[in-house]
Amino acid sequence: MVAALSGTEALSLGSLALACIGVLFNTFQGEGAPLVASIAFSGLAYAACYALIRWLGPAFVRRGFKGRDLCKTKQTEIPETMGAVCAMVYIFVLIVFIPWPFYKDIVAATSGGGNRDVMKELEEVETGRLLHKFPHNKLASYLSALLSLQCIVLLGIGDDLFDIRWRHKVLIPAVAAIPMLIVYFVDFGVTQMVVPTPLRPYLGDLFDLGWLYYVYMAMLSIFSSNSINILAGINGIEVAQSLVIALLIVLNDALYLSPFAPYPHPATDSHLFSLYLLLPFIGVSLALLKHNWYPAKVFVGDTYCYFAGMVFAVDGILGHFSKTLMLLLLPQAFNFVYSAPQLFHLVPCPRHRLPHFNARTGLLECSRFEFKKPPAAPIAAVLMLLHRLRLLHVETDERGELRSCSNFTLINLWLVWFGPMREDRLALGLLAFQAAVGVLGLFIRHRAALLIFTQDNW
Numbered sequence: 001m002v003a004a005l006s007g008t009e010a011l012s013l014g015s016l017a018l019a020c021i022g023v024l025f026n027t028f029q030g031e032g033a034p035l036v037a038s039i040a041f042s043g044l045a046y047a048a049c050y051a052l053i054r055w056l057g058p059a060f061v062r063r064g065f066k067g068r069d070l071c072k073t074k075q076t077e078i079p080e081t082m083g084a085v086c087a088m089v090y091i092f093v094l095i096v097f098i099p100w101p102f103y104k105d106i107v108a109a110t111s112g113g114g115n116r117d118v119m120k121e122l123e124e125v126e127t128g129r130l131l132h133k134f135p136h137n138k139l140a141s142y143l144s145a146l147l148s149l150q151c152i153v154l155l156g157i158g159d160d161l162f163d164i165r166w167r168h169k170v171l172i173p174a175v176a177a178i179p180m181l182i183v184y185f186v187d188f189g190v191t192q193m194v195v196p197t198p199l200r201p202y203l204g205d206l207f208d209l210g211w212l213y214y215v216y217m218a219m220l221s222i223f224s225s226n227s228i229n230i231l232a233g234i235n236g237i238e239v240a241q242s243l244v245i246a247l248l249i250v251l252n253d254a255l256y257l258s259p260f261a262p263y264p265h266p267a268t269d270s271h272l273f274s275l276y277l278l279l280p281f282i283g284v285s286l287a288l289l290k291h292n293w294y295p296a297k298v299f300v301g302d303t304y305c306y307f308a309g310m311v312f313a314v315d316g317i318l319g320h321f322s323k324t325l326m327l328l329l330l331p332q333a334f335n336f337v338y339s340a341p342q343l344f345h346l347v348p349c350p351r352h353r354l355p356h357f358n359a360r361t362g363l364l365e366c367s368r369f370e371f372k373k374p375p376a377a378p379i380a381a382v383l384m385l386l387h388r389l390r391l392l393h394v395e396t397d398e399r400g401e402l403r404s405c406s407n408f409t410l411i412n413l414w415l416v417w418f419g420p421m422r423e424d425r426l427a428l429g430l431l432a433f434q435a436a437v438g439v440l441g442l443f444i445r446h447r448a449a450l451l452i453f454t455q456d457n458w
């Protein structure tokens with residue numbers, strides 16, 4: 001159960017919040033310093049989310065948002081759906097932040113060329129506004145991101161309340177993505193892909209995907225929001241994997257800012273936009289991780305998983321780096337493909353596929369599903385083959401018939417490979433894997449890209 005805030009915690013959070021507010025006031029001295037403001041807002045988001053999780057936890061339990069930690073000896077009920085708190089704080093922060101990235105433009109549009117020292121007569125200000133110079137397209141991008149995220153949070157809360165069926169909820173992220181896809185269409189509209197050098201003789205330098213590109217982006221929203229939800233079930237893994245991905249995107253964004261890239265780089269603005277969306281996300285996620293890490297005091301709920309996935313999709317699409325994003329989501333993609341036989345019911349899929357807690361050893365083992373009737377011969381043959389390749393663990397009876405099989409998730413596969421282990425070690429191992437794959441992906445993206453493309457856009 002979550003305890004009330006201790007004196008030291010209240011003091012540290014209070015000081016952090018005050019410091020951030022101080023920084024925010026200072027940003028008005030210059031041109032608004034949006035990146036500094038965004039960092040300050042992220043600090044505020046952390047403090048607010050941390051305190052709200054403590055304050056609201058008991059209220060959530062009273063309303064029935066609670067769950068049992070299945071991997072513990074004593075399965076106490078703890079607050080569920082704390083991701084809703086994160087998402088709300090995040091959305092409020094993004095809304096309050098709106099003036100900062102546009103501060104320069106607002107000043108320029110309302111008081112004459114950004115020169116605030118030139119005082120203008122009132123009528124002149126009213127009639128002579130330079131609002132047509134205001135970057136409405138950037139504001140539209142930002143607002144569409146907010147709208148898409150709000151939609152997905154509604155879906156998440158709905159799912160946590162009513163456990164919506166998989167086949168019903170799978171399309172909702174695609175609908176949530178429509179606002180940002182429209183903005184993408186109007187504002188950017190690039191639907192061509194750069195063709196790798198070896199394929200150029202056949203396809204030309206650029207290959208236009210046309211409307212299929214929009215289908216691809218809608219699918220990306222479905223994939224990234226659902227894939228985090230099914231790589232879940234042990235303390236801290238949902239939030240921590242999202243944090244690793246977010247930090248890697250921040251690293252990638254930083255490569256496009258000075259001093260790493262010449263200023264002004266054509267992609268600077270879209271990567272700044274990406275940072276404005278990600279930094280507060282990191283703030284709220286850190287506060288949640290503090291409470292969700294082993295031994296968990298709260299659960300994140302499906303709200304958090306969908307929300308985090310959508311933050312990445314929105315960020316990648318409107319920041320124009322959706323293919324780089326796919327590299328960072330490779331472990332999730334593997335888990336998705338690996339899960340497919342269970343998701344599509346080729347083999348049985350129990351309600352929970354999280355690892356099995358062995359109360360005697362206190363360690364997690366891979367969880368299994370039983371075959372009620374023997375599977376069809378081709379399926380059995382494939383399962384046996386995967387078992388031999390150590391990509392599964394099956395148990396057979398005396399007659400060689402399949403009896404049970406480890407569940408098809410990356411988390412269980414990890415346990416098949418490395419044997420039983422404690423919950424936090426399992427989470428750390430998976431996170432190290434996520435980080436290693438991501439760093440390698442970025443390296444390939446920026447270095448080895450030259451092997452198959454004529455230039456890297458960095």
Ligand code: UD1
Pocket residue numbers: 066067068069070071080229230231232233234235236296299301302351352353354
């Ligand atoms: C998804 C997975 C399911 C997995 C579940 C765990 C698929 C298709 N579905 O379902 O296999 O078991 O997530 O999150 O892959 N819980 C813990 N410890 C944790 C986290 C969760 O015991 O660290 C349990 C709690 O009882 C909690 C429940 O899982 O209440 C939450 O499950 P929920 O998010 O509703 O499951 P799904 O997202 O539907």
Ligand code: MG
Pocket residue numbers: 229232301302305
């Ligand atoms: Mg879930």
